[in-house]
Structures are given as C-alpha cells and as structure tokens.
Amino acid sequence: MTAILERRESTSLWGRFCNWITSTENRLYIGWFGVLMIPTLLTATSVFIIAFIAAPPVDIDGIREPVSGSLLYGNNIISAPVAAATAVFLIYPIGQGSFSDGVAGVFGGSLFSAMHGIWFTALGISTMAFNLNGFNFNQSVVDSQGRVINTWADIINRANLGMEVMHERNAHNFPLDLAAVEVPSIEG
Numbered sequence: 001m002t003a004i005l006e007r008r009e010s011t012s013l014w015g016r017f018c019n020w021i022t023s024t025e026n027r028l029y030i031g032w033f034g035v036l037m038i039p040t041l042l043t044a045t046s047v048f049i050i051a052f053i054a055a056p057p058v059d060i061d062g063i064r065e066p067v068s069g070s071l072l073y074g075n076n077i078i079s080a081p082v083a084a085a086t087a088v089f090l091i092y093p094i095g096q097g098s099f100s101d102g103v104a105g106v107f108g109g110s111l112f113s114a115m116h117g118i119w120f121t122a123l124g125i126s127t128m129a130f131n132l133n134g135f136n137f138n139q140s141v142v143d144s145q146g147r148v149i150n151t152w153a154d155i156i157n158r159a160n161l162g163m164e165v166m167h168e169r170n171a172h173n174f175p176l177d178l179a180a181v182e183v184p185s186i187e188g
Contacts, residue, residue, distance in 0.1 A: 062152050063141060 011019070021030050030038070057066030057073060069075050141149040 020026070021032065021035060051070065053070055054072050055070040057068035059065065060067045141151055143149055
C-alpha cells in the first residue's frame with residue numbers, strides 16, 4: 001500500500017475570497033464587477049424605497065409651491081405603476097404578435113403600443129396645459145399691478161413650447177430673458 005502525502009494549501013483569507021469571487025463553480029457568478037455592483041444596487045434600492053415613502057416636498061418649479069411625491073405626504077403614486085404593469089401583462093398581449101404571425105401580428109402590437117403612448121402624452125399635455133404646475137402656457141408670477149415677474153419656470157415653459165416662441169438667437173440666453181422688460185407674446 002502506498003500513501004501519498006499532499007501539502008495542504010494554506011491560503012490567506014484574502015486568497016480564499018479571491019478564489020470564491022472568481023470561481024465559476026458558484027450558482028451565480030459574481031466576479032469583480034459584482035463586488036462593486038451588488039452593494040451599490042442594494043444601497044440605491046434602499047435609498048429609493050426610503051425616498052418613495054418619506055421624501056420631503058420640493059419647490060421644483062420655483063413658484064413657492066412645493067411638490068410632494070412621497071407616500072407620507074399623501075401622494076398616491078402607486079396606482080400609475082400598477083396601471084402600467086397591468087397594461088403590459090394583460091392588455092398588450094392581445095395585440096402583440098410574434099414574428100411567426102407575420103406582418104399583421106407584429107404591426108398590430110407595435111401600433112397598439114404607439115397609440116397608447118400618443119393617447120397618454122396628449123392626455124398629459126391637455127390636463128397640464130392650464131396652469132396646473134405642468135406645461136402652463138401662462139406666466140407663473142405677476143405682481144399686484146398685473147405685470148409679469150419672470151422666473152425660471154417661465155423660461156422652461158416657453159422652451160417646452162419650442163425655441164421659436166422665445167424669438168431668441170439661440171438657447172443660451174436665459175439670463176437675458178430673465179432681465180428682459182418685455183415678454184414675448186405667446187397668444188396667436
């Protein structure tokens with residue numbers, strides 16, 4: 001009988017960690033990118049969930065009216081993702097065809113998706129176009145005598161209408177627009 005003696009490898013903790021990270025014997029391959037990605041994704045997910053629940057209101061439009069988006073401030077933002085997921089999983093498959101269905105099936109699915117986007121974009125613009133803190137086509141702040149006080153929100157609203165409405169030479173004159181005495185008329 002022959003006995004074979006093998007020397008046990010005495011690797012350090014760091015060496016064993018390196019071997020485990022780069023091993024293809026794991027159920028999921030982690031790799032060196034995973035060493036950075038997994039903690040980063042966990043941190044980002046945690047911060048997103050905390051903000052979703054408890055983020056404070058922010059004066060995002062610059063018109064002294066804070067916009068709240070978290071659940072603790074009474075915003076019901078759960079219904080929109082639920083509606084979108086419902087549409088994707090239950091409604092879209094009705095019009096979605098595979099390549100085996102030919103042009104009619106694929107075109108029907110893409111047409112249905114495109115019309116969904118067009119309808120809801122138009123619905124969003126039409127509901128936000130009348131001074132409801134969205135695409136308001138009026139000036140936001142006026143003084144006691146009815147004169148317009150230019151704000152950054154007005155500049156962004158006019159830019160959203162298109163650069164032609166601003167009657168400016170280029171898009172980089174926002175400070176000049178703020179200092180302007182006359183505001184370009186938007187009404188036809």
